[in-house]
Amino acid sequence: MVSISGLPAFCAYAATALGLVALYLGVYLTATAHREIALIRENNLAAAIALGGSLVGYTIPLSVSIFNAQSILDCVIWGLVALVVQLSVYGLVRLVLPDLSRRIEAGEVAAATFLASASVAGGIVDAAAMTY
Template identity: 65%
Template sequence: MLASISGLGAFLAYFATALGLVALYLLIYTLATAHDELMLIRRGVTAASIALGGSLVAFTLPLAVAIYNAQGLLDCAIWGLVGLVVQMLVYWLVRLALPDLSRQIAAGEAAPALLLAAASLAAGILNAASMTY
């Protein structure tokens, strides 16, 4: 049985690092947007949930690959930060294309939220694939 859990320490270290990076991502992302995602989600605005949820999944895809390929915790954290930067760039690019993005999401418009989620996921998939070097 001890052999079965011999990697528990490494698991906990990588999992804690990943949770820290996810928390950092959510903090930075929610500060960068012009709308308050959590307040909107609490009010039942589906568009906010679609946009934030898509972005969160899109960030965790390359983070999972970073964990898989990492040479250590620092390597994992650095590549996780790369994933964070990529997702922030995607948000700003979509916002350039749709300057009224935050107002539309706050108004519950699904189309811009779905575009943001899809762009985030596309970038997350490409980012994850690029980390397989």
């Protein structure tokens, strides 16, 4: 027999996750010096790689926060922690590559790949640290 008794909780956590992803994208897109969406619309591969890596780097710990959450509020708090971690990763990469935005705007895939890799690595470490 199939039960859908968990459907309300699924819907609540999925909606929360979508809201947190939208918040993350809004904050991240505002924090970066380049305009990823416009660049992606212009077929800038570097912008797509950088933003895609950042999004994956955020959603990995977000999924762990959903898995471990005792409540929606718990999930939201840890989702916000993941947001701060990703913004910190971006800031650290900018310390290493001060001209990061210019390089992404110019379509330089090496800089974008480094940012994407750092974002995913930060997300994996963040997720592993969420062992509460």
